[in-house]
Amino acid sequence: MALSRSNIVLKYIVEYFIKTAQPVGSQTLIDEYKLSYSSATIRNEMHALEKMGYIEKTHSSSGRVPSTKGYRYYCENLRDGTVNEQLKNSIQSVLDQKIKSIEEVIKESCEILSHMTNLVTVVMGPDEREEKLASIQMIQISNNSITAIFVTDKGYVENKTFIVPENISAKEVVSCVSLLNDRLKGTPIVDLVEKTEALKPILSEYIVGHDLVYQALLETFVRFASDRLSLYGRDELFTHEEYKNDVEKLEKIFKLLSNQSLLKEVKREIREDERGRVLRIGDLRDNPDVSMVSARINLGQDGESAIALLGPTRIDYDQALSALDYIAKTLTDYFNDINKGGQGDA
Incomplete structure (x- = not known):
């Protein structure tokens, strides 16, 4: 028209x-x-x-x-709504490598997205209320160091290395964590901190220096409950005129990138939006110079994620929205196809 x-x-x-x-x-x-x-x-x-x-x-x-x-x-x-052909080809190259994990596919796609748009890409992972602890696995690195690997049912992984004091046996630590694995697996991520605190008296019966294990686990579970985002393309911000000579604006946008409550708010808006996409122009927590476009990605049986592009209000909205819509749809279709294929093989 x-x-x-x-x-x-x-x-x-x-x-x-x-x-x-x-x-x-x-x-x-x-x-x-x-x-x-x-x-x-x-x-x-x-x-x-x-x-x-x-x-x-x-x-x-x-x-x-x-x-x-x-x-x-x-x-x-x-806006024209045209998707860059180079972006399409680059994303398809990522998806053609079938052995990649969900995390690798999203990471490489977001790196391409940031490079093509000159914007920061933020990935917001599954909601911690819908995610549960699947297991705690132990690997003894040496006589006095052990690495605990925490895995959720959505594939999120966190690890913590214990440096074990001389008066504590590494075997005791392994035994202690094994007990916690039995008690905590299946617990929603959002409830892990509270449940771990309730188990502290039991830990004291198994290990003299139980505080070491307790504090390490608590720190990890706090990260589990709050750390649900990955950032790509921070350096792309320096290509924009708005930030080249304005340190104050740069500091503000970097603070926004670490604002968990804002990102959760955006993710909630995406979930509630009929199209699964949210556009915010200059209304990001008292930052009139910043815009964000974000979209929902369906990971199939692994839940939902969201990708957002963030930069100055003068971003190329046509390029950003077209690229984001394309990647969100392409990744959603890709993960759904994988899940269908997996169900067919079962």
Whole structure:
């Protein structure tokens, strides 16, 4: 469907500003996009767009820049939606290697996504309320060191190495952890800390230095309950004009990346959204200069995950949304096919 003149003007204002970070004037639009309208006609359209709140004037220039409302309208109505062919080919190369684990597929896909979009990719893993401890396995590294490997039923793995004091036998530690494995396996991740605390008296009966095991397990389970995200492409932020010479903005965005409550909030929104996709433009916890686009991935029998792209409000929304939608659908189909194949072989 052909765009109206007003929509054409807004589309090009958004795209030119995304590309250059420079406010846009009527003559710039004529020169850059070979528009057939007069400068006066374009100024009238820009004036109307400004009155409706889609663009705004900057203090330092006579040009205009998109507003949050303008970006959102662009995303919903004006973007092309074309997926980069190089992205498609790169993702397909990852999926063609059938022996990769879920974690490896997601990791490599997100590294490609960050590189192609110049944005940070955040992966939010399964909800800890829906995930349970599957096992605690012990590996004795030496006479005084042991590594405990904790695995959940969703495939999440954490490990902790114990340095065992001379007055404690490594065999005692192994025995103690074996007891905990029997008592804790099948426990929802969200309940592990509380249940471990309740088992502390039992530990004291099995090992003299039980505090060593207790504290190590507690630290690990606290991480289990909170650490459900992976970050890729942090260095991509330095390619954006907004962050090249503004340390304060960089510090703010890095703080956002470690804000667990915000990311859980975003993930909840994704789960509740009909399309499984959330777009936040400049409304991330008092950070008007940051945007995030995020989408749900169905891992089949392994639950759900979510991937988000994060960067300045001037991100290439068409590229980011198209790439994210493509990867979310492709990975969802891939994991569903694997699960169907596995069920067929059973």
